[in-house]
Amino acid sequence: MKAKLSVFSLLLMMLCETAFAGWQNDGYYIRDGYYSDDGSRFTIGFRGGISLAKAKMKNEIGTLEADYWMNKTTGSVITKLAFSNSSDDPDNYIYAGAGNIATLPVRKDFSKMAFTAGASIGFTIPHHQQWRLEAGFDHIAETDYNETPFLEGDIALTGGDLGLTSGLSAHVFSSGVTSTVTTDVISVMAFYDFFDGQQKQLNQLVPYIGFGVGYASSKTTLKLVDTYGDLSEDRDLQNYGTLDDDNVIVFADPADNEASVSSNVALLGSFGASYGISEYTFLDFNFRLMYVPKITWQLVNGSAYRDWFAAKDMMYTNFMIGLRFEF
Secondary structure: OHHHHHHHHHHHHHHHHHHHHHHHOOEEEOHHHOEEEOOOOEEEEEEEEEEEEEEEEEEOOOOOEEEEEEEOOOOOEEEHHHHHOOOOOHHHEEEEEEEEHHHOOEOOOEEEEEEEEEEEEEEEEOOEEEEEEEEEEEEEEEEEEEEOOOEEEEEEEEEOOOOOOOOEEEEEEEOEEEEEEEEEEEEEEEEEEOOOOOOOOEOOEEEEEEEEEEEEEEEEEEEEEOOOOOOOOOOOHHHHEEEOOOOOEEEOOHHHOOOEEEEEEEEEEEEEEEEEOOOOEEEEEEEEEEEEEEEEEEEEEOOEEEEEEEEEEEEEEEEEEEEEEEO
C-alpha cells in the first residue's frame, strides 16, 4: 500500500507542478489591455459506478498426481481416498491408474460485476486545451468467485492394473473453491475533448476519448475444499491445512493469512462525454476499459504459498458517472 501511495504521490506532484504553472498564469495582457487565455486549466474529478469483469480462468496447479480406482461392474471411477473410505467390497474395484490433475480445465470462466470508484487530478495543455493529462486512482470492490466442482474434464490414467496396451481416460471432477479479488489501478492517461474554442461549451455534451497505462495491484483470497478426495493424499498440499478424522485436508482459512497480491502493468482506454453545468463544473459520463494480463490466486498457510489458478486477460469495463472541476 505504501508503494502505491508513493507512486501516486509522485505522479500527483509532477502533474500539479505543470498544472499550477498554467493555473496561476493562465493568460497575459497585451497591447490596449487585451487579455489572452492560453487555455490551461487545473482539473480534478471524482467518479463511481459499476465494473463488469471478464477473464479466462486457467489451472495453475503445476503437477499433482492422484490415484483412481474403477468399479468393475459400473465402470465408474473414484479417488483413492473415496476407495479407502468406501463400505463397498474392495474386490469390486480395480486400480485404474494415476492422473495429473493439473491437466484438467477450470469449469467456469470469470464473469462478475462489482462497484467501482475513482479520482483523477491533472491539467489541460496550454494552447492545446483539447488535450488533458491526468493521474488517476481506481478501486474495484471485492468480487467473489465460487465454484464446485472447480475442475472438470477427461484425465489420462497410467500405470493401472487393467492390462490395457493403451492408456485409460476417465471423466473426473476436482475440488471446490471460494475466493475473492479486489483490484486497485494507478494510471496516467491522456484525453482528447472534441470542442472548439478556448473552453468547453456549457449545457451540451462534449465527447472525448482517452488512453493510458497504469499499475494494477490485485489482492486475492482462496479457500480450497477437497470435495472429491483427490487432493488429500498429496504430501505438499498437507502443508496448507490439517487432516480431519477421515484423512481429508481441511485447508487453512484465508482470514488467518495475508491476501496474495498480483502486480501488473495495466492498459487503459476510455470514451465518454462531459456536460458543462457551470464554467468550472462538468458532469462526466464515462466508459473506462482496464486490461490486466494476469491475476493469480494462491493457497496460503503462514509462509507457504502455492499457485492454484489464474484469471488470464482480465478485462474490467467500468460504467461510471462523476464530476470534474476545471479551473
